[in-house]
Amino acid sequence: MFAKLHRKSLPLSLGLLLAGLSTGAIAANATPAVDAGAVAASQPVQVTLFLKLRNEAALEDYIKQTVTPGSAHYHQFLTTSQFAQQYGASNDAISRVQSYLQQQGLNSQVLPSHLAIRTSGTTAQLNALFSTSLHSYVSREDGRRFHKPASQPQVPSTIADVVDVVSGLNNEREYRSHRTSAPAFTAFNGQHPNIQPLAAGSTGSNSNPTASGIPGQYTVGDVANFYDINPLYDRGVLGKGSTIAIVTLSNFYPSDATTYWSDIGLQTKSNRITQVHVDGGGAIDGGSGETSIDVEQSGGVAPYANIIVYDAPNGTGNGYVDAFAQAVSDNVADSISTSWGSPEIYNFAALNINGASDTDTTDVGDLRAFHSIFLEAAVQGQSLFAAAGDSGAYDTARGLPTGSAVGDFSAPLTVDSPASDPFITAAGGTTTPFKYAFGTGPTESITQESVWGWDYLQNYFNTYIGPNVVNLFSNGGGGGVSVYWHTPFYQQFTNGIRTSEPNQSLVYNDPVAGLTTDLILPSHFHGRNVPDISLNADPFTGYVFVSTYDGGLNSGEGGTSFVAPQLNGITALLRQSTGHRIGLWNPQVYAIQNIFGYGWFTPFHSIRAGDNWFYYGKPHYNQGAGIGSLDVANLDMFLQSGF
CATH class of the missing domain: 3.30.70 (Alpha-Beta Plaits)
Structure with a gap:
């Protein structure tokens, strides 16, 4: 399938610190500076x-009505000019x-x-x-x-x-892409890691001809198999008439996407990619592979949808919000996704303003700017998706040196922004069933779709290789409780919603001053819970993608940066199938889950196993996987019925 492509080799020695591998740079607001x-x-x-x-409360009420069957303004989405005139x-x-x-x-x-x-x-x-x-x-x-x-x-x-x-x-701040590589361990006692599929995923379908069926080399065809998308393809629903937008912070080579689609044997619409360079555009740099992933995944799930890529420079202060504002104001795209983010707490005054109290969680960053943009998108019927992060329940740990040594930070329970905003759908991560063995260790299995967190591998290595030889903390699907945004209306009656944990602080071990508390997080805060929806994101059950910057074909890639564009592509299919924009997902999917629960006819699979280093899978909403993974054919049925 991939004969035309050069496969990149990623050798890593056993014993390296493997947590937090990322192609996106991050400069934390908490990092000491001169x-x-x-x-x-x-x-x-x-x-x-x-x-x-203007009239923000009325705007939020109108948004609710656009996605509530029977309401006066159900599916009456506004144009950009109407939004400008009214709000x-x-x-x-x-x-x-x-x-x-x-x-x-x-x-x-x-x-x-x-x-x-x-x-x-x-x-x-x-x-x-x-x-x-x-x-x-x-x-x-x-x-x-x-x-x-x-x-x-x-x-x-x-x-x-x-x-x-x-x-x-x-x-x-430099935002980071939520992309993670599987550690490619060198031979152990003459043996290489043995990774094999255990099951086809959530639905057991194996009918998509572009699927590889191989963990770590999955394609968009495998996504279709896992999450019951094939019935839409069988009806000719391929995203025709839909437009997808990607908001990103690196430029890319559009030929990467066409090469990927061609080499997995996927027929797509030609000349479908348009680039919009905001504030001068992003660079071809270490984040370019992320942009390639976003386009390949979203456009692969919806092969006949148009794609607009809004790229802006990273680390300019306003590039990210400008790119989002442009994509929403243009109002051409029916759905928009992003795979970049940073810890929500980096916006707080305590980490930004000299002399601010360490309990000051006032927003002095871009949380409010993103929120206004997302409200506009929702009332215009544009569905938004953001990767929830790849550092499990400890979002700051992926970008900061974490531990107890001098120069290290503590690892408080935190969530990622902009995914934590209540008017965007936070895309979480799971591990699909597979079996694995390393070196002389025995074969073990993940037998059901589970919350993605690499402590299952950590336990394996600790048991069969030795404690503290490998450190995988805290790779996993981002999730937890916002300490800025209050619990939104659509989560008010959802079983499993939690408040923030007590005794959470960001502490720096300063080489001169010793332990310094940069921020004390609010305890028992009734905050927005993330993620909302999760799909396969574990690099060990991950994907192939093509990136010229990264050397061609890459395998063993994952992260919630795959899930956000996949949901974007799924929305393009639903847009064609229903004949209208879908709008903000969250009120709709939570209402369906709250009323109908889980079962063979519902759109959701509960994620009952695994954890993201703190939050565990449960037979209801959980902060590791949200309300669960999707059955897209069933979701399409519910949306077509006007629920």
Whole structure:
């Protein structure tokens, strides 16, 4: 099947620290940094002013109605101009902001949604505008330079009643892609790892001709087998008339996707990929493989859907929110996915503002900006998906040195953003059934689809090779409880919803000051629970993909970055089948699960086994796999019936 492609070799020695392998760089807001002084006054800086919504409560109510059968506005999605007129900033408010910026010598560009205004100027101009001083910092962790305000920025009183968030003054954060590789252990006593399929997955179907049937080399055809997508293909439902969007932070080679589809024998629509470079676009870099994955998976699940790739630069402060805002304001795509994120807590004042209290969980980052964008998408009927993360229940552990040594951080229970927002569907990860053996150890099996967490491998190595030889903490499907977003309406009556755990803190072992508490997380907070829906993401039961940047064909790849685009592609199929946009998934899928539970005719398979290092699989909602994995044919049946 893959004869035309070069297979990349990934040798790793047994005994290496294998946790947290990622192609996306991450600079944590909590990482200690050295103040290198004020940024040069003439240095250009671009920022985006996100404007306050009008009638936000009414907007949320309208969104509920669009996905609630029998409501007055069921499936009456708005256009971008209708959103701007009813919920975006008023013309007077926009004129006031633009006039004020012009007085400061700054030009401006308004999004058609009236949700944001982009502007740029010199450091001196923006320092004066926001009554702060941008300083350059050098990370002690990796030497990366970035800038951020040395003091809390102040929105001018003239426009403070209009501006909600200023994004771009701080470019400390680099989002990471939620892609993980299976550790390719070298031979042990002359033997190589033995990985074999145990079952076809959730439904037992094996009818898709593009499937490989081999764990670690699965294709989109295997996804169709696992999650009962084939009945839609048999009816000619291939995503025709649907448009998928990918929001990403790296540019890519579109030929990677066409090569992947061709080499698995998948017939697709030609000339289907359009690229939109936001804020100058992303680079061809270590994240390019992520973009390739997103396009290959979403466009492979829905082979006749159109695809728009919105790429923006990483580490600019406002690139990510700008790309999302553009994709939603354009309102061409019926569904949008992203596979990038960072810990939710990195937005909090305690980790961003000099002198802030270690209990200050005020949002000074982009959580509010993302939220406004996602509300617009929901009312326009655009379905959104975000990877929930690959660090299990401990989202910060994947990007920070974690342990008890000098220079290490603690590992509090945390979730990933933007997946934690209540108006996006958080894509979690499972392990599909397979059997495995390493070296001289015995063969063991995962006998049912389980929450993805590599402690099952950790236990194997500890038992048969020796304790502490391999450290796999905390690779697994992201999940837990938000400590910023409250429990949304659609989770209020869901069995298994939890509050945040007590005694969770982000502590740094400073080489000079000793143990330093950077943030104390709220206890027993009634927060939004993630993930929502999960599909196979474990690299040991993972996938092949093609990335020129990564050397061609890669196998043994996984992470929730595969699940988000797969759900995106599934939505394109549902869009064609039902004849309309699907809208925000969450209220619909939770209502179906709450009423009908699990069974042969329902759209969901409960994930009762496995764990993500803290939260365990259960016969109901759990923070490892959400409400479970999908039976897509059954979900299509429910949506067609107008439930």
